[in-house]
Amino acid sequence: MKKGALGASARRHQTANQTPRSGGSMRGLPQRCTIATAIGLALLPGLSLAQQAANEAGARTLDKVEVTGSRIKRTEIEGIDPVQMITAEDLEHQGFANVYDALSNITANTGVFVGEENTNNFNANAQALNLRGFGPGYTLVLLNGRRIPMLPKPAGTVSGNVTNLAMIPTSAVDRVEILTSGASAIYGSDAVAGVVNVILKDKVEGTTLSYRHGDTVHGGGRSERVSVTTGFEFGDTQVTAGLEWDRRWPIQGNQRRWFASPDRSPDPDYRDPTQVMSFWDRESGWDLLDISGRCDPLGYVPAKPGSATGPERYCGDNDFDSYTVRNGRKRLFGFLNATHALGEHELYATALSTRSRADAGMYRYGYAVDYEVVDDMQAAQPNAVAWRHAYRTFRNNEFPGSNQKFKENNDVIIAGIRGAVGRFDYSLNYNYGRYRYRDTVERFNDKAMMGLLFGEEGRDWSLPWAGSRWVRVGAGSLDANLMPNGNIDFFGQLSPEVFRDVMHTSVGDGRSTSQSFTADLSGNLFDLPAGPLAFAAVAEATRDSYRFITDQPTVDGDIYGWSGIRGSGKRNHYAVGTEFSVPLLAAGSGFGQWDAKLAARYDHYDDASDVGGAFTWQAGLSWRPSDWLLLRASHATSFRAPDMHVMFAERSSAYTSGVDYLSCVQQEGLQRGQSWQGCGDDYGTGSIRQYSEGDPGLHEEKGSSDTLGMVAQIGQNHSFTLDWYRIKLEEQVGLIGADAVLRYAAECALGFDAQGLDVDPNSPKCQTMLARVQRGGRNDSVLSVITSPFNTGMYQQNGIDASWSSTLPTDHWGRFSARISYTHILKTLSRYLPEDAVENIRDRQWNSEFRTRSNMTLGWDYKRFSSYLHFNRLGSSPVRWADSYERFRPWMTVNLSLAYRATEQLSFNLAVVNLFDKTPYRHASEKWWPYADITKYNPVGTEYFMTVEYKL
Structure with a gap:
């Protein structure tokens, strides 16, 4: 096996920023792409090392491509950085309805994102990832390697913005590359917990029409999707384009038997009608x-x-019919990828446009x-x-009407020129993204x-x-x-008419933009004894802006039962970076092949924050002692600039919920060491006024990422990866909620915490927390709580990722395949303030992370027929409201995908999600609707999709 054989384990596709090798002809790109795609289709599943030897010759002749985590083009998918891949075929085989569903099920997504399943929150129509549990804003999402605008509406009164994956059409996606470690030295801010790079289809031949019908077995949630994708060439121009329309009906809060009515509560005292x-x-x-x-x-x-x-x-x-656990929505997508060859150079352009309308059913007003x-x-x-x-x-x-309505428009344009100058590849790129957002709701x-x-x-x-x-x-x-x-x-x-003169339409109107100019240069500088020294250099200039304005009466508190936030800001950002791939020893050296990666980047922020400049670097080392084994290690520093809304949020107020722990302990006579878990039953309130505003004086969060791992090919048809990771972030910006402030203030007033440990009432933390709570009135109740961002937190997670891929080709029974992925969190360390002790919070009752996540895909391809089973397992997790510490046992769902290709043009697919109708775990402590934690456990039940596809 030759050098790079391990890297041939994954499909090779040309990315949007691929350039030809020096001296090559741009006219050969379509033909070489066809060869790469053909080889890739033979290598299922996506990260399998199947049939390596059979394709080795083709692998050696592949053009170099840029893989997420590096700007240096190479022929190997496996390198120093751990990269996972989800292809369009994986989306079909695993049975998922869209890109977000597939990405949210990767094992590295150990955190929880509260979106549309809880419509009483700021991101009630968003879909975002939470890799490693750091939060959705700590994962960088790219489109064809370029940044895209964030959702203009922040995740809270003084919180960051997220990248909304609901804006990406499934039919346009060729593959998604996921880097599961920090990469600030390559991509700058936000790439703390990982990078998700969505690659759109290009070089498509012919036209494909597709129609999909979906429904759930318990009612609600019906869906329809129609898409057309086409590709053609004329002269030196190649175009790939597509349209997708989908509609999904809502799932109401009374359409699942396990939470359809109040009598489903596990506590008899809570079964009376609402x-x-x-x-x-x-x-x-x-x-x-x-x-x-x-x-x-x-x-x-x-x-x-x-x-x-x-x-x-x-x-x-029974008022549960007013809630929705999954929003109804209508979306229209359009995308375009086009290239035009100019000798040794190529013009290219990518466009993606999304129009979305949605409706979230909230509590009965x-x-x-x-x-x-x-x-x-x-x-x-x-x-x-x-x-x-x-x-x-x-x-x-x-x-x-009680529902909240959403209108969202998202447009992204990427354009540039690339090619070869001498022995170097270059790319000049401009991208512009705009996100328009509007939500409305009727209130008094x-x-x-x-x-x-x-x-x-x-x-x-x-x-x-x-x-x-x-x-x-x-x-x-x-x-x-x-x-x-x-x-x-x-x-x-x-009737509605009597309220005509007292109604107010609360409007949240937002707009965000992101535009940048990027210049890349890469190639081989000179030859070393072990091989060529490759390098890449990048220069970027970026301008981001956001504005989110809620109407003033709502912000001022004049509207009953509703609140709003306001903020706007902009920042200019400049960066330069370089990366080297250094061959240390060649494969024939007698000590195996050794390669090093060195990268450095400097980012400068021209805004109102105290970030100024941030320098990050990465060093990595790989060793191939033989042609079947790769050992790798890396260390990288990372940083994250404060979210603009965290800095620029205007003073706003919101009604929030919290528990008056102090009154609970005092009035119930709880002694040191007795549980406070039951305080929420009688001392909880949803009418606390929370005041918040941003802080322009925040500075960057600083961290590091370490990985140590291996990749092995066992025979021709099996592969194995194992990676240990440690991601750490210091001076993390945080905003503690009202409930946390009330808990801290109670501990400070009492002199002991919820675990019975001593607390110093005179500490700086206690003085801060006690000042944030305002009490008064006849019963000395909580009137208001003040929250603000701070730069003092620490968060670290250590864990392991592992995967196994196998294929078994047979002469008469087709091809069998298996792929297993596994993530295990070893520990999660956290500290709130510098004087606090570092705590391992992995097993804390309030920590909603899963300790382990795993999935397995089993496949069988036989002539025109294929069948796949996808198993998704969530590890044990704490019971959040239990009086004593308990954990739910692991939770597993199974998806089924069956496909039949009737002719070369016509094919059919049936996908069943949650085949065995697994329902969320319930517990006696879950007394209130929906009687389960549906932010962690999907409440939809069995859902099926039938697809017919025709190629013209």
Whole structure:
């Protein structure tokens, strides 16, 4: 086996920034690409070393290509950096519906991203990765090796932006390369936990039409997809283009039997219908008043709260139909890849355009108000008669609509020229991306709604009750039971028309852009005794901007039950970098083949932050003691510039949830060492006002990445990889949420933490946390919490990745294949502030990461027929709300893919996702809808897709 034989283990495709070797002709590119593609199609699965010897001659003649993780072109996919690959064929064989579904199931994606399965969050329509659990903003996503604009709406009040993979069409993807270690020395900021490079199809021949129909067995979620991809040549010009349209219907919150209604709760005290109308006496706390007579006319049922024994009743209903666990959406994609040969040079252009419309079903919207009843509003000192709280939610036929609507447009253009100058390859590239985003939702103007209820306006925020808004009203504005009866009967029949004058459309409008100019130069500098010294150099100039503006009344808190954020900023970024591939010893040296990689990069940020300049470097070493074994190691430094919204967020407020741990411990008499897990039952609230704003003084996060591994080919048909990794980040920017602030403040006030360990109330951390919580009112309740970004955190993860690939060709029964991937987190270290001790949080109850992830694909190809089974296993994970430490056992789903090629033009495919209808784990502590952690465990159940494809 010759030099580079190990690297022939994967399919070779020319990337968008491929250049010919010196002295070659650009007219030969289509023919060489066809050869490379033909060889690649023989090497299934994608990273298999199958039939290596049979294709060795072809492998030696392949053009060099640029593989993610390096700018130096080479013929080997396997090198110093661990790279995984998902091809278009893998998407089909593994049964996934789209690119995001496939990427979210790679084993390195150990973290959790909360998106559309929880519509009550800032990214309720986004799809993003969380490699190694660092967070979605720590993975760099590229399109044909170039950056693309981020989702303009941040992930929180003062949080970063993410790359939305929902904007990438499945039919346009040729393959995805995933670098599973840091690569700032090659790509700059964001490449901390890894790099995902989406490569679009090019050099396509002919036209392919495809139609796919999908549905779920439990209802909801039906989907349709139509795509056309075509490629043609005229003269020296080659064009690949495609269109894709897809529509997906929503899955409602009552369309799965395991969370279809309140009686599915594992706790008997939480099985009563959801409270949709209630009336309370607030004079001495919370005393329910009976309104059972108002329930039947509206189709509600009288219900009692939990285990209460009194005669008082509220009105209950099953309101889960208003939620969606998967959004409905419509999308239209278009893409283009074009090249034009000019002798030794080539013009190229790539365009991708996406139009998306979506609808997220949220909680049933409601309105609540606290009011003091006085005998005479005109008196100088009116006498208080009573204190009341009225609450009601509204069905869709009573209210203009509770759903949040999304409109998103994303456009990316990449253009440039590449070719050869002497013995060097060059590329001059300009890319521009623009992302437009808009979300809308209908809500009440709080002051106007009070006027509608009571026939008068006015608020008195100084009344001594905390946590709610209070209005003072005269008894004459109420009925005999002191219920609101101004212009409407609050507990009576209502229609959308009565709310016309009190409605407000809350609008979040965003725009982000990313444009850059890049110059690359690569080639062989000179020959060393062991081979040519290869190098690559890059210079970049980038300008990024973002703006997200929520309408001012929403930001100011004038809109009931809704909040907004605002921020805008821009930055200029300049970088230069270089990389060397140094042959140390040749294969025939007697000591095996030794190669080194050296890379360095300097990034300068011209913005309001304190980043300034950042220098990163990487050094790697590979050793091939024989033609079947590769050993590799690398060390790289990394950095990440603060997200623009974290720096430039305007002061904003939001209603958030949290637990009043201090009141819980004090009022329940909990002693040191007793669990605080149950505090959320009676001391949780969703009406805490959280104030946040950005900090332009933040500086870059700094880290490092280490890998040590091996690649082995065992015989002709088997391969094995094993890599240890350690990724560390210091001075991490973080924003602790309201619940964390309340927990820290409680620990500081009590002098001990939730585990019973001593806490110094006079420490800088405690002084900061205690100052962030404002209490007041009659019961000294939590009024507000202040959160802000900081630059003091540390996060580190150590783990191993392993894979095995095999193929078994037979003379009469076709070809069998198997591929297994496995990731195991060895430890996850975290520190909040510099004076804190470093903790191993891998097994902490609140850590939602999976300790292990693995998958396996088994395939059988026989003549015109193929069948594949894909197994996806999530390791054990903590039960988040359990009173004592427990873990869910591993969770596994199976996908089935069957394909039949009837003719050379016509083919059929059936894919079944979650073949055995695996449902999310439930636990007695999951008392509230959806009675399971659906951010970790997919709640869709079995889903199938039928595809017909015709090639013209």
